[in-house]
Amino acid sequence: MELRLYDTLTKEKRTFVPLDAENVRMYVCGPTVYDFAHIGNARPVIVFDVLFRLLRHLYGEAHVKYVRNITDVDDKINDRAARDFPGLPLNEAIRKVTEQTGKQFHADVDALGALRPSVEPRATEHIVEMREIIERLVKGGFAYAAEDHVLFSPQAMNAANSSLPRYGALSNRSLDEMIAGARVDVAPYKKDNTDFVLWKPSKPGEPSWPSPAGIKAEGRPGWHIECSAMAWKHLGEHFDIHGGGIDLVFPHHENEVAQTCCAFHRERMANTWMHNGFLQVEGEKMSKSLGNFITIHELLKDWPGEVLRLNMLKTHYRSPIDWTMKALKESEKTLLEWHELLPSDGSWNSERRQKHPELLAALCDDLNTPKAIAELHGLRTAAVLTPGRDATALGDGLQLLGLFNGSNVATRVSKANLATHDAAKITQLIEERTAARARKDFKESDRIRDLLAAMGVAIKDSKDGTTWEFSR
Numbered sequence: 070m071e072l073r074l075y076d077t078l079t080k081e082k083r084t085f086v087p088l089d090a091e092n093v094r095m096y097v098c099g100p101t102v103y104d105f106a107h108i109g110n111a112r113p114v115i116v117f118d119v120l121f122r123l124l125r126h127l128y129g130e131a132h133v134k135y136v137r138n139i140t141d142v143d144d145k146i147n148d149r150a151a152r153d154f155p156g157l158p159l160n161e162a163i164r165k166v167t168e169q170t171g172k173q174f175h176a177d178v179d180a181l182g183a184l185r186p187s188v189e190p191r192a193t194e195h196i197v198e199m200r201e202i203i204e205r206l207v208k209g210g211f212a213y214a215a216e217d218h219v220l221f222s223p224q225a226m227n228a229a230n231s232s233l234p235r236y237g238a239l240s241n242r243s244l245d246e247m248i249a250g251a252r253v254d255v256a257p258y259k260k261d262n263t264d265f266v267l268w269k270p271s272k273p274g275e276p277s278w279p280s281p282a283g284i285k286a287e288g289r290p291g292w293h294i295e296c297s298a299m300a301w302k303h304l305g306e307h308f309d310i311h312g313g314g315i316d317l318v319f320p321h322h323e324n325e326v327a328q329t330c331c332a333f334h335r336e337r338m339a340n341t342w343m344h345n346g347f348l349q350v351e352g353e354k355m356s357k358s359l360g361n362f363i364t365i366h367e368l369l370k371d372w373p374g375e376v377l378r379l380n381m382l383k384t385h386y387r388s389p390i391d392w393t394m395k396a397l398k399e400s401e402k403t404l405l406e407w408h409e410l411l412p413s414d415g416s417w418n419s420e421r422r423q424k425h426p427e428l429l430a431a432l433c434d435d436l437n438t439p440k441a442i443a444e445l446h447g448l449r450t451a452a453v454l455t456p457g458r459d460a461t462a463l464g465d466g467l468q469l470l471g472l473f474n475g476s477n478v479a480t481r482v483s484k485a486n487l488a489t490h491d492a493a494k495i496t497q498l499i500e501e502r503t504a505a506r507a508r509k510d511f512k513e514s515d516r517i518r519d520l521l522a523a524m525g526v527a528i529k530d531s532k533d534g535t536t537w538e539f540s541r
């Protein structure tokens with residue numbers, strides 16, 4: 070089946086043709102590890118996990134390489150380390166912060182049903198590659214050293230008479246406008262106000278490494294060079310897909326393209342650039358000061374990861390998403406309806422089965438997950454109407470989207486959430502069970518009783534009918 074993806078650079082949906090179908094390569098900018106990840110950070114994780122699963126389905130598991138980095142050198146990490154571990158030497162404190170936060174990030178995204186990427190490189194383990202790229206850029210006349218910094222010159226890039234891309238093409242900006250609009254109080258070591266940092270000096274006590282470009286003092290990398298280095302090391306000079314949130318298009322991705330293409334004399338870094346839209350909470354931008362900053366960790370205390378995942382995928386990845394309690398409750402209800410048709414003993418494994426063609430077609434149309442979810446609703450209805458409630462196609466579809474990982478969410482829905490909105494659902498299940506008993510379908514009535522038990526609902530039959538209460 071043909072896969073079509075929207076490319077931020079060319080601004081069109083194009084048929085995806087991998088550079089090498091035996092080795093399809095994707096890079097996604099990962100977290101800076103200094104604090105719990107928030108639900109906005111979960112969006113690229115979930116969106117690109119769906120794409121990873123789809124690529125594996127289309128090209129074979131062994132033929133897709135997904136790299137998502139971990140940024141473990143950053144001012145925010147240094148500040149957090151000094152604040153949380155004031156008694157420790159800074160480097161030791163930094164290690165503690167990045168290790169703890171990295172572990173927490175993994176626990177969070179595992180619970181969201183995200184497969185681990187093929188490689189999760191850490192910036193601090195790729196300093197050699199960063200220095201190598203910087204040396205190449207200096208040699209090529211695209212970068213220069215000044216006051217222990219190394220700076221990249223977008224103006225030198227655009228002046229080069231070659232087949233390089235134009236600086237500003239990805240973010241659709243003109244360099245002339247950037248020059249005109251740049252701040253006046255520009256750092257004194259910059260030749261031009263649009264130059265950006267590749268390498269900078271470290272303050273005493275901060276992590277530091279031997280510097281490139283003949284600089285004697287030790288220093289540390291700028292943010293953009295990290296991703297160029299890690300992508301190069303693990304995916305090569307030119308690869309298939311590069312992704313991240315829409316906020317990264319400028320300057321981060323524009324600068325990655327500049328660094329990589331100038332260092333390796335390439336016309337392109339990635340063939341397809343993909344960006345997810347932003348997430349806001351109950352109609353407002355998420356921020357610590359507004360008090361609406363929600364971490365994945367907090368949400369997972371109240372909701373199974375699959376509910377959060379479904380809630381995210383109900384919106385197309387390029388649209389903005391408004392994260393609301395109302396939508397979460399609806400997502401939970403939907404997922405319970407789907408899961409009640411599937412076994413809860415982990416026996417489900419559909420890897421070899423044919424996926425439902427309309428569902429696959431929806432995903433192949435630039436990851437149209439709202440359409441795919443509509444197909445899942447159809448598959449549920451079809452399953453309910455088939456003899457024996459055959460839910461194979463539904464289960465296959467849920468698995469492809471990472472929405473059923475072998476265990477029924479009903480067993481993990483919290484009592485508090487159930488109590489708020491599921492009384493109607495429980496009543497409906499009890500009615501279905503009564504009907505099954507009336508027609509002597511005891512297999513079905515037992516199944517419903519077990520499902521209710523898994524939801525924490527105990528039922529009692531008497532001559533006046535069936536009553537229920539929460540058993541936990």
Ligand code: AMP
Pocket residue numbers: 098099100101108109110111112113313314315316317345346347348349355
């Ligand atoms: P950061 O740790 O801020 O660099 O973000 C890690 C990833 O999460 C990047 O791909 C960001 O674009 C993405 N991201 C951050 N905030 C949001 C948000 N509110 N909505 C969607 N994506 C976000």
Ligand code: ZN
Pocket residue numbers: 097098099296321
């Ligand atoms: Zn990046």
